[in-house]
Amino acid sequence: MIITLTAAILSLLLCLPLSGFAAPAAGDTKIDAVLSVDVSSSMNESDVNKVSFEAMKMFIDMASVQGDKIGVVAYTDQILREKALLKISGVQDKQNLKSFIDQLTRGPYTDVAVGVNEAVKVLESGGGEAGHVPLIVLLTDGNNSLNTGKSQEQSDQVLNQAVKKAKEKGIPVYTIGLNADGKLNKDVLERISSETGGKLFITSTADNLPKILSEIYASHLKLKVMPLTGFTANGDFQDVTVNIPNASVLEANISIMSSKPVEVKLINPAGQEQTIPSDKIVYSSSSAYTLIKLLSPVQGDWKLRIKGVPKEKIDINLIYNYDVQVSMELSSSISYKPGDAVPVKAYLQANGQKATDANLYKNAKATLIVTDLDTKKTMESPLTTAAQGFEGTMKVAEAHDYEVKVKVEDANFVRESQPASISAKKAGAAAPAPTAPNTSPADASSATLITPIAWIGGALVLLIAAALFALSLWKKANKGFFGQMVVEVKDEDTGERTSPQYRKLNAFKGKVELHQLLQLAPEFAETKQIIFKPGPGDTIILYNQSSCVIEKGGRVFDAVQGKELKNNDRIKISLQNVNKSITIEYLK
Known part of the structure; x- marks a missing residue:
């Protein structure tokens, strides 16, 4: 009965008219980026000075001071280390990411599929925020070198699934091949980037990696890298002009590439030397680069003064980050025919x-x-x-459907408007306008019944709401699970792992203890206080009342009040009573 009444009420609600919502104007775009880097032993020869690490740190420094998300995956033929997407809210967050990169080590074997697959999982777990665009940067220096326990066919299967998922979710993979020994498998990297909408970069020397990472950053945000006048250092300060072309520049990233330290000074358009760093100037440096980020800089010519080690070659690039979008206006007509001229206007x-x-x-x-x-x-x-705008005309050639958009490009950025659709196909017959019903005296008299009926209806709705609330509490306590858990146990003393055990969850109602999934083994008794409950939308809520440490993507999190796990989320639980850890992956 309750279900029938609920269906009736929902039917009435669905019959009510819905108001349209206008999409808000887009602001500056943020990124969800995963840097997936090959840390196999062969990199000790192709990247002796760990320039790949410095290039990743430069990418992090170029990211916006607030809002961007960046994660890191370090892979060989398995995941050695990873850091989940971290939302940057200040300089310290960037420093945390760079410190994580400095701690990376290298190991034997290589499997590119592992790097791609894990990067996609990291984005699935922490990405998807409105206004953010995802990307993966994949770096490797050679062909696969697999452990004896894994075949190339198995690797190919994982890679194909990861590439397919990245394509479906609109995640471009930018691949970088460090071809130091001339044996790089370019075809595999080309396929990964082309199928996902990314781009392939090939270099024979690690020294080019910072430049490549800056090009990827700019390309993904539809910005342009502007090379400034480079020079050979003479030991004195040498001047370079940095032009800020307009007031819409949110950030100006000035990257100075030099293998040896440089000293910098900055003069604003008014001729005043600036304090570096300051609240409007972010400064960072490493063994491979120096980066200066100007926040909302004043329009005009700035003077950058650089002192380098004599005879050292210094390259300088500039990337503007703009809060600029394109808005397009078409004629208000909804029907066209061949030969029509459709006025088009656009503005920034x-x-x-x-x-x-x-x-x-x-x-x-x-x-x-x-x-x-x-x-x-x-x-x-x-x-x-x-x-203050752009104008033109679209000529309708055939009785077809069309998609229309405007692209605006200058020396610093490329932007496109949201596409609009118009049709020049023959319009269908117009639906007849509804006629107003006749009102009779009987109708007028029945109107007097509306008030009591409304009261009765209101009381009925309250009763139904109470019944539904009671039903929801009952269902919550007995809600079933979906999917399964993949459980692995690792002995931290020996490094040995158990084979993955798949535990189906549909046999449990309301909640399940981790100890139950571990078949109530006495050595894992402390996991009784780690509980899973069904969550909304086929998710699972994890509650940790134990002293065990739980990590996701390399970051420890608190689950006392509950932590949502989605499909493909993977967590690591470090036990306290025995030196073992448990890895769990939730699969729907």
């Missing part, structure tokens, strides 16, 4: 508002991109640039 937005800075439009070029959805052909045509 900054901070969610129409940009009024004429400098943003000064050197910008706008292109109208029209895709015929029937023939799959795309045509591009230039738009006219006005003082």
Whole structure:
């Protein structure tokens, strides 16, 4: 009865009209990035000075001072270390990531599939936030070198599944091949990047890695790397001009590449020397680079003064991070025919508002991109640039459906508007307008019954709500599980692991102790206080009332009040009474 009434109420609710929601204007884009690096022993020869570590640290330093998420995976033929996506909220978070990289060690064997697969899992576990774009950077220096316990066929199967999942979830994989010995398997890396929408980079020397990582950062955010005038150091301060072209620059990243330390000074457009670092200037350096990040810098020519070791070659690059989006306006008509000219207007937005800075439009070029959805052909045509906008016309060629968008590009950035669809196909017959019903005296008299009926209806709704609440409590206490747990036990003294044990969860109702999944083995008695309960949307909620330490992605977390586990989430539980750890992966 309760279910029937609930269905009726839901049917009535679904019949009510829904208000439309306008999407808010997009602000500056944030990234969810996983840096997956090959730490096999062969890297000791191809990357003697661990420049790959420095390149990853430079990528971290280039990330926004707040909002970006970055994780790290260090792999051989297995995961040696990993750090879950960390949301950056300040300099200390970046330092934590860089310190983690400094602690990485190297080991035998290589399996690229492991690096890709784990990076996808890290993004699945901690990514997906609105306004964030995911990416994976995969670095390796050679072909697979597998342990005797794993075949190439098994590796290929894992890689194919990981690439498929990355493609489905819109995660581009940027692959970097360090081809120091000339034996790199380029085809595998090319397939990974091309199938996922990433890009392949090949280099014969690790010295190029910082530059490649900066290109990936810029490319993914639709920014451009601007090389500034480099020089050979003479031991004195040498000047380089850094132009801030307009007021919409959120951050200006100045990267100085030198294998030896440099000293820097910075003069603003007013001629005043700046304190480095300060609240508006972030400074970081390593053995391979120095990076200066200007936050909301003043428009104009800044002077960068650099003193390097004599005869040392110094390269300088600049990447602007813009809060700029493109908004497109089409004619309000909803039906077109071949031969129609459709007016198109577009303008730039900054901070969610129409940009009024004429400098943003000064050197910008706008292109109208029209895709015929029937023939799959795309045509591009230039738009006219006005003082504060772009204008043009789309000519409807055939009675087809079309997708229309505007791309704006200048020396520093590339942006595209959200696509819009128009149709030039023959419109269907218009639906007849609804007619108002006639009102009779009987109808008028029945209106007097509305008030008491409303009261009765309200009371009924309250009764139903109470019944539903009681039903929900009963269901919560007896809710079933979905999926299974994959359980492995590792002896921390010997390093030996048990084979993965698959424990189906559908036999349990309401809750299950970890000790039950471990078949109530006496040595694991402390896991009685680690409890799993069904969560919303086929998730599981973990509660830890024990003294065991629980990690996810290399980070310890507190689960006293509950911690949600989603499909493919993997955790490590370090026991206190015995020197063993338990790895658990939840699979739906």
